[in-house]
Amino acid sequence: MLIEELRRASHGEAEPLEQLNQLLKAGAEAELADVAALTPAEAARLILLLKPRRARALLRLLPDAPGLAALEELDPTIRASLLDAEGQQRIARIAAKLSVADAADFLADLPEHLVQAALAAHPQAEEVRAAIAYRDETAGAVMRRRLVAVPQDWTVAQVIDEIRRNADIIDRLYAVYITNGGRQLVGYLKVRDLVLYPTDTVVGTIMRADTVTVSADTDREEVARVAEREHLPVLPVVDAGGALLGIITAEELREIDREEAEEDMKLMAGLAADASAMDGPLQIVPRRLPWLSAGLIGSSIAALVVGSYEDALTEAAILASLIPIVMSLAGNAGIQASTITVQALASNALWVGDIGGRIVRELGGALLNGTIVGLIIGIGIMAVSGFMDIDRPALLALTALLSLLVVTVQASVVGSLVPLALKRLRLDPAVATGVFITTSNDVVGVLIFFIIATSIYI
Structure with a gap:
């Protein structure tokens, strides 16, 4: 099946979508080889247009990395319903290859039985378990653990080199956080600072010390209020000792607002906060x-x-x-x-x-x-x-x-x-x-x- 037809199907066009259904039903993997070329967003759209059984079949045809990315595009309740026994084993296999931060980010929204299965296969299970141990509704549960943090005695040139080395895993550079020897957050640099100052400048001498932080156990609703009050697009998250743990970006803040609004709507309608359209x-x-x-x-x-x-x-x-x-x-x-x-x-x-x-x-x-x-x-x-x-x-x-x-x-x-x-x-x-x-x-x-x-x- 040509990639153009798959993309048309992902936009809901009836004829290619019906053709895709027939091929999935027949298990025609050879004709569906182009599925691997779909972007995660396109794959996620297709999954939502298919019945659960066909969606699982499509998910199995995706390579590990694109399949994981497509799952991350979906609501956690839909994500959990798609993972049959084979899918759960695959998730455990993928998670075992991820870093502690990435594994914690992905597993945080999954049901407990899937988390335990994935942890059993991860070589750093205890570290991952600690990273996702924050209770729900807190900053620690929604923060993003992938960030750029450097010691305060580094130079601007060293920071730029570090960013270049990790460019493939940096989604978006909001700020460079400056820490001391104990990983306590002491300040930050804006991206423009790396351009304006000479490359031999020590970052500790030019860092901005007016950092607004939230603790990992701060309620996420309070996090959104702090960000709105301070007009900040991103907030660093620290532990009780001031050590930098992660960041909450504009994307997480929007997600917090959406989830809080959904929770209030459910409570107003007399529903449990965890009720969803996937409930049996x-x-x-x-x-x-x-x-x-x-x-x-x-x-x-x-x-x-x-x-x-x-x-x-x-x-x-x-x-x-x-x-x-x-x-x-x-x-x-x-x-x-x-x-x-x-x-x-x-x-x-x-x-x-x-x-x-x-x-x-x-x-x-x-x-x-x-x-x-x-x-x-x-x-x-x-x-x-x-x-x-x-x-x-x-x-x-x-x-x-x-x-x-x-x-x-x-x-x-x-x-x-x-x-x-x-x-x-x-x-x-x-x-x-x-x-x-x-x-x-x-x-x-x-x-x-x-x-x-x-x-x-x-």
Whole structure:
């Protein structure tokens, strides 16, 4: 199969993609020899277009280095699902040839059983294990270990020679880091410094000492905040003794932002943070059922509240038609308020000194929204009463207006305050949205509605 056809297939063109599927199904390795000429990005795109079995067959046809690079282009959950027993052995074989830093970088996102299999074959297993031992969500878990670091007594010429010798493994030169004899970070040089200063200049005399660092156990969300606050595209990572361990580049910072946003979206939807599209039924249950059960409990409580006002519903059955409106408005108002607060907390854009002002603004907006929505429903009730028999339509309209007004205010204030309370308790504020806010506001909203309805309409 010609390389041009494979590249067309990688862009989703139907005819070459179907031809590729047929050749993979038939195991026609000779016709697929051109697969080796694909770039890692092209191979990764093809893998995502194929069914899992065919994707594994394609992966087996790729040479070790391009195959490894293609895997690195994929999401970790997809990567893990592609590795069957043969693929796992291949990963172990490839990892055994990598340096400690490169092996740690590649293995860090793989499932534990794959990591253990690869470590068993690596000649420096203990060093690799130590390099990937940082807990998840920290700078140490996401840092890049490949960097340029030189002693402070080197000259500019020695640094340039070192960069040239390692040019084939340097992805991108962000800075040259300067260390002392104990590998403690003492400063850095910008790339332009290597051009501006004479080649016999000792780097320790021209290095910049204003280095902003993060420790390996710093939470990755805090890392992103530090980089944003200091306007830095790259951050060096050090251990407790100040020894240089790695760097977090702009690519890792973007990945941190993306993963944090994805995690918040999952929590807001009532999903476990590690839920993914590759989950099987036995993984879906424990990762989704807890919040579904919580929602069921909340709905049951709301049902009990409704049931406790059975006499009121018997006396005025039309009230039942307003219950879905009240519950929907309560849930939506709470979600809107809590989402804004969570977003402000996540982006560090919440002005702590303005908490009182924020609550007042939220309260004012809720009063206006509740009044407008209540008037719309009230006017609708009066309009419908012109051609339908509605008992005391004016009182029913007033009940709807006051109920929606109070419910909107209550839900907005709770939605604004609960994420702040969770943040104070060192819990993820995103948990406040989704099922939690919706269910709690449903219960409270229905209760408020019946209190007002029994006071005015019944």
